[in-house]
Amino acid sequence: MEEVSIQFAKDVLKSRGLKQTSTRVALISNIHNYAAAMPYTALQKSLEADRTTIYRTLNTLMDECIIHKAKEKGNETYYAVCGNECTSHKHSHNHIHFQCTVCKKVTCETLINEIHLELAKHHIESVEINVNGVCDECR
């Protein structure tokens, strides 16, 4: 289980040509291993690295499209690993972000149906959808 996440972390760092430092491997594998999108506070607790290093590492990994912010609301930011659709230079997410109002878990979910937004007089470049509700486990 955990070894899979560690291997995933090493592979993705290699594929992006990034140094395989212990903080980076730990950070990626911890997010990858987490059941849902990982809150920053949990991430910080799970690592021994300095707070500054964590912030810098998170930014590096987001720039390289290895992870993305799944939710940024109020005080807590949630991070999730990007899927294969994200290249090294461009995030491309066709999922939405769901937060369960009971267990508070944030997850990336795929819509069953296709949706198309139309706005008058505005050119749409990107759409971000956040949904609140109750997840399967909490019903």
Added chain:
Amino acid sequence: MEEVSIQFAKDVLKSRGLKQTSTRVALISNIHNYAAAMPYTALQKSLEADRTTIYRTLNTLMDECIIHKAKEKGNETYYAVCGNECTSHKHSHNHIHFQCTVCKKVTCETLINEIHLELAKHHIESVEINVNGVCDECR
């Protein structure tokens, strides 16, 4: 122009049974008078009140559904006045939030078409949509 916003502020405070303090009237009328959703920093600059008072007033007005956060991303939070659909106890927004990537303005926009989201195994309670693009003036 400005008198309209001041009158609007007084009316809405009265309708909610809130004290008409100078800070509240100024805060509501400034947001109401602003061309788009108002960034917190601009809001703070436009008022003489203490930072604490501004935060407490913003929270009070959000609790009473007089204003709402139009965007909360990165460092800056944007506030906008609620429409008539919001009652004193429940926010009810059928608009989306749009940010122009050129002029950075955040606005509340209504979708031309109706959309319906479908998620497997999840009960949907509320949906929040943020769109980035180019507004009419910047094209």
Added chain:
DNA sequence: ATTTTAAATGCAACAACGTTGCATTTAAAA
């Protein structure tokens, strides 16, 4: 295997955000 070097890290410091406690002021009711 050792040296080199460019990048990553840790530490200190800082600014801003958001919140709480408490004394003072103020709007609105009595």
Added chain:
DNA sequence: TTTTAAATGCAACGTTGTTGCATTTAAAAT
């Protein structure tokens, strides 16, 4: 005009996010 409950200002605190700089480390060069 007095009363009183609420709103405000001030001080303080914890957290977030960022920058500069010295030190350490991963990976390339020798």
